[in-house]
Amino acid sequence: MYRIEFSNFFTSAFSVDCIIFGYSEDKIKALLIKRSVKPFENYWAVPGDLVYPDEDLPQAAERVLFELTGLKNVEMHQSETFGNPKRHPEGRVITISYFALIRIEDFEVKASSWAEEVSWVPIFEVPKLAFDHNHILNSTFNLLCQKLQNDPICFDLLPDRFTLNEFQKLYEYAFQVEMDKANFRKKIKNIPLVAHEEKQKNVNHRPAKLFSFNKENFEKLTELGDCRFKM
Amino acid sequence: MYRIEFSNFFTSAFSVDCIIFGYSEDKIKALLIKRSVKPFENYWAVPGDLVYPDEDLPQAAERVLFELTGLKNVEMHQSETFGNPKRHPEGRVITISYFALIRIEDFEVKASSWAEEVSWVPIFEVPKLAFDHNHILNSTFNLLCQKLQNDPICFDLLPDRFTLNEFQKLYEYAFQVEMDKANFRKKIKNIPLVAHEEKQKNVNHRPAKLFSFNKENFEKLTELGDCRFKM
DNA sequence: GCAAAAGTGTTTGGATTACACCCATGC
């Protein structure tokens, strides 16, 4: 029935690649590592590695991310799968990419295992990467942009307390557009935000109010069909 | 460095599953096959099979679909990847799901290989399927619904010439809502449709005009930022 | 006072909604 023995199907491997997005200095950044091993030695790459044959994919993504960057307890979402037979020089390896959104300030990253260095690189300033990682990263960033338009995931990137300007700049950077301040604020007025007493400090202009996203309220409103996230 | 030999990573297999969506009788349907082999003999399933170790994924999806259903020349899009280590009884098999949208009338389907029967099943009337195929199908249908809101893919499901009512009913079925006829027509008035002289026939009411989607014009308009598809 | 960004209000035109009405066909 098959043109090869059934058992010969079981000769492939797979890997996971973890695209970690963060936001700081008004830029969306991806976490990259510098490879200290062949192939693509000394190239920057997305953190990723082979999956053990008895390991589930989301677990593998968590493990690999931790081994290479020290990051843990981040929520991973599946992105795309890349399976070109020639994409890996050592054999057939298909890779499943995962992505996560984190608040850069809340985590510490540290290169380990065969990662020589880690770095947060602004998404529009990424150099030539190992393997097909530029392709993987770009297509995952596109997915992120889509989600930014339809789901309240921007709050996973913003600090717990943020100004409305930081919020706006996140969208301006993602979509490379400029937005009107007054209109932006009108647009988001349905999103349940909590205003804090505390204000921005040490700025040479009027300090901005700090806000937090009220996730519980948002979920109640969406259940009632009362608030749909649309940017 | 790894807890197993490097070569032992190369002991897995992967498969592709093809979710083919169509639209007829005001219902969105999926193409299912009846398995004549173990495991899950006599269960209905999504067409899918193992990928050869030297085969690219999109090609595998095309081949498998053709072998089981006779369908060819359909444009496949990647959906999700399912990799639970226990999802296949014969060993580690991760599956990449692909989906396609076709005009049911334009194709003929015919069961072959180990598919005993093929059938178009309305998406809300799908029985218990083999493996984790209900899960795969549902989550791909959700993806389809998302795309129906943001991309002009509804025209891949509708016949080349369609009435505005058929168009509306497609959305009503997908989202299980009722829409106002007049308002629906206003909403779609930016979409470049071609009105034909030809009319609907053999209906016991005023015959409806037939329309086609003008893809070239749509693409010109989107490039100019003049027309964004939003439903 | 000045620069810089925070924060708000107004106007306008275009979409969305709900609803009413007329039209063409088969029987």
Add this chain to the structure above:
DNA sequence: GCATGGGTGTAATCCAAACACTTTTGC
């Protein structure tokens, strides 16, 4: 004639864009 859906118009409302203006801080 009547049932059935095709097809269009209107008024009220909501929303988005453009733009102007006031406020609060550091220096």
